[in-house]
Amino acid sequence: MKKVKVGLIFGGKSAEHSVSLMSAAAIYQHLNKERYEPFLIYINRAGEWCLTGNTSFKEEELKKEKFHSFMPWSSEWAAALDADIYFPVLHGPNGEDGRIQGLFELAGKPFVGADSFSSQLAMDKVTAKMLFAQAGLEQAPYLYFTENNLEQIVELTRKKLSFPIFVKPCSMGSSVGIRKVKDDAELLAAVDLAFSYDNKIVIEKAIEMRELEISVMGNDEIMVSSPGELLPSKEFYDYEDKYLKGETQFRIPVRLGDELEARIKKTAHKAYRSLFLNGYARVDLFLEKQSNAVLINEINTIPGFTAISMFPKLWQAQGISFAELLERLIAYGFDYFNQRKENVDEGLGR
Template sequence: MKQDMVEQKLRIGLIFGGRSAEHEVSLMSATSVLAALDPEKYEVTCIGVTHDGAWLVGEDVLEAMKTGRAQSLHPAVLLHDPAQSELFCIRKQDTGRQLEMVTRLDVLFPLIHGTNGEDGTIQGLFELADRAYVGSGVVGSAVGMDKVVFKDVMRANGIPVVRSTLILRQDFEHRPEAAIEAAEALGPYPLFTKPVNLGSSVGISKCVSRSDLMEGLIEAARYDRRILVEQGIDAREIEVSVLGNEHPIASVPGEVLPSREFYSYESKYTDGTSELLIPAPLEEEEVRQFQDFAVRAYEACDCAGLARVDFLMEKRSRRIILNELNTIPGFTNISMYPKLWMASGFTYPGLVDRLIELALERKAQRDRTEHRFWRDG
């Protein structure tokens, strides 16, 4: 009897760390999720991804990664072949390298923010391996990550976004004066400069003058081939959590009160003084508007599982502008995404359970899709 129960446990692969500036944030998110995964229901395998992109398994992976003792861990791989898509550990032998099976995984739970975790690349591997996984697929992840394509998709769906222009790093380096001219054509300062594909405010500058703009473009160009310049808005920052696959639901909106001039990397992670207001003080009609835009944005990008949708609300006019969509938002037990659901009737472990259910539901939907085309006669 006991044996049966053990065999029925769902095998979860929790993947964290990663090759991004949000590596440490990811370890914190994973700590909270791991604590919330009920050992009666789940058998969890932790997979730590290093800054260099190596996958590591072993004893107490999270602790080892946090304390920089990754030498005690073993390299691991997930093969793309659906028939051999167990998690394997790579053992070095005298005769070469050998793959040793660690476990088969029923659901992969990627908790890597930003590069290679939130941008569709790891999701592509899960698709090839034909595994169930938490969160958005390749398209939703990639569109959510690309600040330029994302804004174009919003515009095509009638969802308001800020005025912006794209500048290629190569063009900026060859003709900086043309880049400055294109940026200044957006309107008066302040302007924001951003790498197109990044997060955690890394490489983002608020520019109040032409010399600032020049510096901002140089800074953003360090992190991406493509640079986005946006009109700066004097705004409140409102965030909505969305949950679901085919028919997603929206949480109550929350508000961030950044500790600095804007919600910069320092203000997000190092000062520890940015405040979250839950629920955000808003009119009823505004709440509905935020929730409607959040769900529409989510559906337009074909998201699944979860996303946090972030808005700017112009202080003077109360105009609502959609800023960005994060498909793997911060997930510690004090992060905005889960806290908004806790204010909307979920418990933290209940939310984690629901995400795993949604991963299995999405996999079942995918399994119904035919991949061969037969024509009679």
């Protein structure tokens, strides 16, 4: 049988560059080489691209490659353009936000994961919140602002929310630019910080909660895993905790009882649908301590994918190995592509 050529794209121009290297290394390692022929496209921190045979997944090594400003559609790159399917393993802005997905769509190539439209919806916290509300999902009370008008922000925040609150840029990820705020003075600094990353910011009430994550995959029919819990080592799950200290503890899966687990799964299912997602995603939830209410926080369309990451670990807990998970995700990518192509062909009367 002819092997399926899988173009792994990793690195990227985001704060999660080094996580992407680890995710890509794990995916490369676990891809069944009897069925798939992986090849590697690395994007450095400057956003330049290279095709590489270097499987170290180390930045110092990869630096030595010859880079191009963009995927060059030339003969030299024939191998890169020849993938049967692309697998973007890029976390955060420029990788998870629909941009690269749009490039594959434009090129008429299948790829793994959410399409460009739903990726954008998931990345934009304000838009996602609106759609979650529309679907009847509960979430933390929030406000959003598109203008750094401090007077107005302070007034509205005082009126509608009570401290402590979270101030976030609308579409960053990795907790970059996020602050937990306890008073007016902190609010001013946090608003400036958030606006330095984005032209939209979100302010939301801090919830006393247990932090849950759950894996979802599929297109027309979707599968939802059991939930996992993370226990940040600090006040909240910030950048340092996520990537530098590694002291966060995980419960994979977490046992919460049938009723609650069913409610959590239903919420995850609805949330995935509410953003019109396909492929796969990790849905992040808050379990409010006092009320046991399940609140949706956000959806990550390219979640951490290292061997110890929540997304693959949750499937593993259900008996789906890393390698099998990759096979499924690739199959979903092809299915979605073919289905869309049929729709277009039919629409054009072909």
